[in-house]
Amino acid sequence: MSTGKQLASLLLLTTALCVPGAAFAQSTGAEGVPAEEDPATDALQAEQVEGVDDTPQEEQYEEPEVSVPGGAIVVTGRRREDIGRASSQVVSVLDTASIARTGEGDIAGALTRVTGLSTVGNGLVFVRGLGDRYSLALLNGLPLPSPQPLSRVVPLDIFPTSVVASSLVQKTYSANYPGEFGGGVINLTTRAIPQESFVKISGGISGDTETTGGVGYTYFGSSYDWFGFDDGRRTIRPQLQSYLDSGRPINDPEVDQEAILLELGDPNLILLQSNSGLPVNFSTGVTAGTSFDVFGDGQFGVIATASISNKWRNRFITQQTALGEDLDLDSDGREFVTDNRVLVNGLLGFGLEVGEHRFRFTNLFIRDSLKRASLSETFDFQSDDTDQVQNTSWFERQLFDTQFTGELDFGDLNVDLRAGYAQTQREAPYEWTFTYTRTDNPNDPLGGLFLNTLDGQRGSAIVAFSDLTEDLYYGGLDVSYQVTDWLGVTVGGAYTDTQRLSSRREFDLRAQGDFPDVFGAFRPDALLGDSLIEFGFDREAQQAAGIGPFGFTIFDTTGSDPAFEAGLEIKAGYIQSRIQPMEAISLDIGVRYEDAVQEVIPLGLNGTPSGSANASLLNNDYFLPAGTLTWEINDNLQARFNASKTIARPQFRELIFQTYFDPETNRQFNGNPQLVDSELTNYEARLEYYWGSQSRVSLAGFYKDIERPIEVFSSFSDNERISGFANAPAATLYGAEFELQWNKDLYTLGGEWWESKRLVAIANYTYTQSELQVTDSDIAQVFPSAPQPATNFFRDGVPLTGQSDHLVNLQLGLEDLDRLSQATILLSYASERVTSRGTSNLPDIIEDPGLRLDFVVRQGFELGGADMELKLEARNLTGRDYEEFQTNGDTRIDINSYDVGTSFSVSLSAEF
Numbered sequence: 073m074s075t076g077k078q079l080a081s082l083l084l085l086t087t088a089l090c091v092p093g094a095a096f097a098q099s100t101g102a103e104g105v106p107a108e109e110d111p112a113t114d115a116l117q118a119e120q121v122e123g124v125d126d127t128p129q130e131e132q133y134e135e136p137e138v139s140v141p142g143g144a145i146v147v148t149g150r151r152r153e154d155i156g157r158a159s160s161q162v163v164s165v166l167d168t169a170s171i172a173r174t175g176e177g178d179i180a181g182a183l184t185r186v187t188g189l190s191t192v193g194n195g196l197v198f199v200r201g202l203g204d205r206y207s208l209a210l211l212n213g214l215p216l217p218s219p220q221p222l223s224r225v226v227p228l229d230i231f232p233t234s235v236v237a238s239s240l241v242q243k244t245y246s247a248n249y250p251g252e253f254g255g256g257v258i259n260l261t262t263r264a265i266p267q268e269s270f271v272k273i274s275g276g277i278s279g280d281t282e283t284t285g286g287v288g289y290t291y292f293g294s295s296y297d298w299f300g301f302d303d304g305r306r307t308i309r310p311q312l313q314s315y316l317d318s319g320r321p322i323n324d325p326e327v328d329q330e331a332i333l334l335e336l337g338d339p340n341l342i343l344l345q346s347n348s349g350l351p352v353n354f355s356t357g358v359t360a361g362t363s364f365d366v367f368g369d370g371q372f373g374v375i376a377t378a379s380i381s382n383k384w385r386n387r388f389i390t391q392q393t394a395l396g397e398d399l400d401l402d403s404d405g406r407e408f409v410t411d412n413r414v415l416v417n418g419l420l421g422f423g424l425e426v427g428e429h430r431f432r433f434t435n436l437f438i439r440d441s442l443k444r445a446s447l448s449e450t451f452d453f454q455s456d457d458t459d460q461v462q463n464t465s466w467f468e469r470q471l472f473d474t475q476f477t478g479e480l481d482f483g484d485l486n487v488d489l490r491a492g493y494a495q496t497q498r499e500a501p502y503e504w505t506f507t508y509t510r511t512d513n514p515n516d517p518l519g520g521l522f523l524n525t526l527d528g529q530r531g532s533a534i535v536a537f538s539d540l541t542e543d544l545y546y547g548g549l550d551v552s553y554q555v556t557d558w559l560g561v562t563v564g565g566a567y568t569d570t571q572r573l574s575s576r577r578e579f580d581l582r583a584q585g586d587f588p589d590v591f592g593a594f595r596p597d598a599l600l601g602d603s604l605i606e607f608g609f610d611r612e613a614q615q616a617a618g619i620g621p622f623g624f625t626i627f628d629t630t631g632s633d634p635a636f637e638a639g640l641e642i643k644a645g646y647i648q649s650r651i652q653p654m655e656a657i658s659l660d661i662g663v664r665y666e667d668a669v670q671e672v673i674p675l676g677l678n679g680t681p682s683g684s685a686n687a688s689l690l691n692n693d694y695f696l697p698a699g700t701l702t703w704e705i706n707d708n709l710q711a712r713f714n715a716s717k718t719i720a721r722p723q724f725r726e727l728i729f730q731t732y733f734d735p736e737t738n739r740q741f742n743g744n745p746q747l748v749d750s751e752l753t754n755y756e757a758r759l760e761y762y763w764g765s766q767s768r769v770s771l772a773g774f775y776k777d778i779e780r781p782i783e784v785f786s787s788f789s790d791n792e793r794i795s796g797f798a799n800a801p802a803a804t805l806y807g808a809e810f811e812l813q814w815n816k817d818l819y820t821l822g823g824e825w826w827e828s829k830r831l832v833a834i835a836n837y838t839y840t841q842s843e844l845q846v847t848d849s850d851i852a853q854v855f856p857s858a859p860q861p862a863t864n865f866f867r868d869g870v871p872l873t874g875q876s877d878h879l880v881n882l883q884l885g886l887e888d889l890d891r892l893s894q895a896t897i898l899l900s901y902a903s904e905r906v907t908s909r910g911t912s913n914l915p916d917i918i919e920d921p922g923l924r925l926d927f928v929v930r931q932g933f934e935l936g937g938a939d940m941e942l943k944l945e946a947r948n949l950t951g952r953d954y955e956e957f958q959t960n961g962d963t964r965i966d967i968n969s970y971d972v973g974t975s976f977s978v979s980l981s982a983e984f
Contacts (some may be wrong), residue, residue: 115650211259217495240259271360370427386863387408391448396913397913398915441467466500467500468497493543538577545568578630579627646667663697728745730743754775777804784909830881892931943979
């Protein structure tokens, strides 16, 4: 290996591993356009000079010039270094070109194309079948808070690809990363400072066969709903806010229930409407950047981006429940749901380079709003009643993140500084649920009619208000020193403080006394209209009309557990060495020490701690060693061996015994204050082969031993399915990965058209097996019950939740090397995976993602002096539906299944 190549590899390794703000390539492409904007330039692939043939890589390599501007890697010359190869860890990099090739609108979708990764639910990424609790998401190397009640990992579907320049996935643990690293780390890197000024404007429309132009449900809400913001209509009204601030119970004589009820019945928030022609989805955005010289040889740059997307989705969901091993139907329901999701984001970044020192200040804002309207009908086989349920709701998720990074280069000594503050919020005001019941009792004079008599037996009206705020403060310092040519040492420390305040208030509005059945036929806005509410509190008017007497009252169903506060403070330090005892061998070895205090405290109505029975405190410290040995067998072949210890902590919501309804999975969850940390021991061996045109193939095997994994199980309460959490005794996970990327230049086919064409074939396959290990003597701690046999909740030998045996991704594309012209077929397959444990001898709940086929075309051209890009997408061409079910082999019931349909989109961008 040449000296220049050793230097390139060392700098790549130092930046990608010593600074968790991991690296991506950035260079100036054709006509001064930044590489991340230049479709003809793949920043992590070979620079094409007169075409690159299939001769070995060493024969094409020229001495590179390597610099590290703003924490990014730049490798210029005939052949750019491959980060995956040069890194001392197992990493996969999705650069701008790779993300663009997938055509995905958010980074969660793009990441599903990476070997061993799959997306579940609302953008939660699973690595090698391990759930989101075993993954770590970073932004420019700094941690992120989560707006999700059931997760401490931020859902990646809120990150549009327009703000992400690259994504690095590291699957082997190294001591510079936080210890919560069971499956891997996903480090998103935002756009860097451009070398040249540019402005890019984009817009697009899309639709799908289940939604666009069809009938859906909605409600008025507010005038600004289309923009993802509320105009103030959903602000909690004065009487209700006064009650919430008072800390009194709802039945306190000082609480004016009539005044609160008169505020609640806003028809704009509860009147379900039919929308006979759902519009097409739309998106638009603008990105601009510039830079100029400062301080003589310094450079200062600014980049800004803003975008909005508005999408509609219909789902006709089959929801069933069963009893007994024979899966006899307990209830059979259908729900029609219309979601209107609006995503607004903005990024403002500043960069400064002075000599060899680089500084970066990044500010990111993302707001994700979901307006939901639904109507369901469910037959109960136990009571022979049919319930018709109407829901209207509004969910706001918001992320603000500001962070500073500094890289000081003093030759052999490097100092890296990191600091940041981030806040996420989730608000769900006025979640309304109205239930109307029809009885088939022949003795009921009103049988056959859907009535809501507000008595809890034949109908109900429930409204909920949820609020979550999470603040995260982060600071880190790394000092690296190149002791000799073969030894580099990094010493670092990090501090993280996460604080969450979460509240949920649910009010059940009831009629009391002789409530006339005829009123039960009123639609929701009349049922809670001012006239009827005032009449219900006016005894004289009732007596004069010969009705009643009846009245209204409010039950606070969350009065005993309205809120909780939680915190996680982590103090960490690590030492890491990079040793190269001989030219073909390198060793990355280190150890991390983490001291963490995690606490969840339930709060009462007055905002003070409500007792210790439901509180939890985890105070643990760990030494987490990690080592990776890389052996360069020859110029094209290398092997890696890794061993490490990592941990996984419970999520905040999982530690609090409060009921939470997840609208995405249509399930209720209860936490468990008796959960404890999981500990993992990880091993991996990998063989990698590289050849011309940046082609490569790799084969890996991995094994994980997990102590006390946290698993989801299901139970029933008042005939309602409830999901809970418990530590299983132990589990193992093992498997293999195969990855191939083959780039074939087609100029040998002859003809002018083929001279600049290239075939790109990317394929990966992940095989995973996992097993819970449960014996008759094992005990499970499930609050508030006494310790129970673990076999009451878990079965020995079954796979971990979220783990698919088989994951397959295939991309076949034809590209032009001289200009933007791409056509790519994308295929993905995931086999069945368990989403929740069955209970009471019921089978597990299974999701079957199946096979999906997508097609993406990107074409560039010039128009009026602007570089234009036209993109066409067709998604789910196989028409794969979403299926979540239970089966005993003979009988199947659908828990949450619906048609997805095929989607189509067209977008156009112009860059000046």
